[in-house]
Amino acid sequence: MSSANMTIFRAYAQKSNPASLPPSVLFSHSETCLTVFDAFPKSIFHFLVIPRVRPPFNVYQLANLRSLLKCEKNCAKELLIDLSREANNVKKMIESEMFKKYGFKWEIWMGFHAIPSMEHLHLHVLSADLCSPRMKLKKHYNSFHPKRGFFIHLSDVLSWFDADPSYYKTTSQLKKSEYEPLLKEDLSCWKCDRNLSNMPKLKSHLQEEFDKLFDQEKAKVERERKRSDDLAQTSSSQISLNDDDSPQDELVRGSDEERGPHSEN
Amino acid sequence: MSSANMTIFRAYAQKSNPASLPPSVLFSHSETCLTVFDAFPKSIFHFLVIPRVRPPFNVYQLANLRSLLKCEKNCAKELLIDLSREANNVKKMIESEMFKKYGFKWEIWMGFHAIPSMEHLHLHVLSADLCSPRMKLKKHYNSFHPKRGFFIHLSDVLSWFDADPSYYKTTSQLKKSEYEPLLKEDLSCWKCDRNLSNMPKLKSHLQEEFDKLFDQEKAKVERERKRSDDLAQTSSSQISLNDDDSPQDELVRGSDEERGPHSEN
DNA sequence: TATTCCGATAGTGAC
DNA sequence: GTCACTATCGGAATGAG
Numbered sequence: 302m303s304s305a306n307m308t309i310f311r312a313y314a315q316k317s318n319p320a321s322l323p324p325s326v327l328f329s330h331s332e333t334c335l336t337v338f339d340a341f342p343k344s345i346f347h348f349l350v351i352p353r354v355r356p357p358f359n360v361y362q363l364a365n366l367r368s369l370l371k372c373e374k375n376c377a378k379e380l381l382i383d384l385s386r387e388a389n390n391v392k393k394m395i396e397s398e399m400f401k402k403y404g405f406k407w408e409i410w411m412g413f414h415a416i417p418s419m420e421h422l423h424l425h426v427l428s429a430d431l432c433s434p435r436m437k438l439k440k441h442y443n444s445f446h447p448k449r450g451f452f453i454h455l456s457d458v459l460s461w462f463d464a465d466p467s468y469y470k471t472t473s474q475l476k477k478s479e480y481e482p483l484l485k486e487d488l489s490c491w492k493c494d495r496n497l498s499n500m501p502k503l504k505s506h507l508q509e510e511f512d513k514l515f516d517q518e519k520a521k522v523e524r525e526r527k528r529s530d531d532l533a534q535t536s537s538s539q540i541s542l543n544d545d546d547s548p549q550d551e552l553v554r555g556s557d558e559e560r561g562p563h564s565e566n
Numbered sequence: 567m568s569s570a571n572m573t574i575f576r577a578y579a580q581k582s583n584p585a586s587l588p589p590s591v592l593f594s595h596s597e598t599c600l601t602v603f604d605a606f607p608k609s610i611f612h613f614l615v616i617p618r619v620r621p622p623f624n625v626y627q628l629a630n631l632r633s634l635l636k637c638e639k640n641c642a643k644e645l646l647i648d649l650s651r652e653a654n655n656v657k658k659m660i661e662s663e664m665f666k667k668y669g670f671k672w673e674i675w676m677g678f679h680a681i682p683s684m685e686h687l688h689l690h691v692l693s694a695d696l697c698s699p700r701m702k703l704k705k706h707y708n709s710f711h712p713k714r715g716f717f718i719h720l721s722d723v724l725s726w727f728d729a730d731p732s733y734y735k736t737t738s739q740l741k742k743s744e745y746e747p748l749l750k751e752d753l754s755c756w757k758c759d760r761n762l763s764n765m766p767k768l769k770s771h772l773q774e775e776f777d778k779l780f781d782q783e784k785a786k787v788e789r790e791r792k793r794s795d796d797l798a799q800t801s802s803s804q805i806s807l808n809d810d811d812s813p814q815d816e817l818v819r820g821s822d823e824e825r826g827p828h829s830e831n
Numbered sequence: 832t833a834t835t836c837c838g839a840t841a842g843t844g845a846c
Numbered sequence: 847g848t849c850a851c852t853a854t855c856g857g858a859a860t861g862a863g
Contacts, residue, residue, distance in 0.1 A: 305844080305848065305849075306845085306846065309848090414847060416847045418847045435849095438840095439839080440847060451847075499837085501837090570834075570859075571833080571861075572833065574833085606834075682832060684833050702834095704854080704855095706832090709832055764854080765853075765854085
């Protein structure tokens, strides 16, 4: 039945005034798309970017990625680029929240499920942790595993447009028979590739991975603080601008670098 | 491992002094067999009759029905007849308990599981209700369903001895591949053959069947009491010998008859 | 077909 | 590949000198 509202996103996408949606649902909207909170987040941060129904598309063409990719190529590409623009705004917002809540930022994924079960195209924008109480089943996890194949990264979809037309034709098929089995594959950590025999063990491991990341980033902050202190001592008349309890700016500057545990540079 | 004591019955059967078994385990014993309470009764009454290890049998020949039926035919038959004798004593005891606790008696089944999981031959003697909190799984139920085939009635086994030798040879094989699938068949009421989709529904239905039986038997008692009263009134100087609150004797006399709800004969 | 525990699997119903 | 609920199915452990 569709009574469990498999079409709720379509209803959102058809609203002439998205602002009337409750704030617990709607995060933001533009002329062309909506961003909503995923009602069952599978990562610490998890949003959906949804195209609003508008010319030249009808609701059926916007049903899912497969139906969109059957549309005129340039139109489809334009729509995806628009979603991409909005998704990147969401990404920035998430990164800002990461800093606020955790003091560092980590990877963010943007992509589609090959075989979505809820109708109307929706682009997942979620933090790369897959740590969430709503992550319960193998199919939940495998549907977001970044290397499993079921989760199709937005950047990959965009690259199909520039590839050989025959390749475009093939990949845009998105056959159920090819993607469905991926959800039943063995559980493996998306980060270290280790195999985990069941969901409780996987979830513990993912939490450990996140805790490890957390500790590493905290150590990074600490090293930055020390370096800052040293500089302050050297130029003794100067007070460090970062001598407070908000490490954000340290991390903004340092977060793209990889350092060994005793790196000093 | 056999550490989960799949061989506990063998240990009982080898005891030189069965009386040393705790009374919660042992119901009675003779020179040749023991009767124990089934630790996980699948009916209101459920006992096991177990042959003691004695010449000409060794423990391996008494492992199960299959191994017993490979022994010399007359020996095997004698052992089964001995078990049968003891089982009939148990049956009488159960019927007495039925009267004491429920005021009427109902059918009792005696038989073997085609493929037992605990070692050492054990004859199930249980009341025909299959109402018990320990009746939990489909395989539990199907293993006692009197028409499913997995539960082999003692009378059937005894009849094999008088049948054609080739029939004896065939039936006494008790191949796992033939009997195991019976446990996975759909659930159906052993009494009315109705199909039930799952164990909770089956259990409710079995309880209803038992309640119906209970009400029918109670009504039977009531009719007997009325008839008794009428007789007392007719021969007005006489007091009914059954004018008390124990309906047992009424039922002993009337229990083999079938009457319609308004039968007066 | 011993039980029990744990977890995966399957069907349903949901507004 | 919606969730939540119920029940089933499937493996492993089970004790113990």
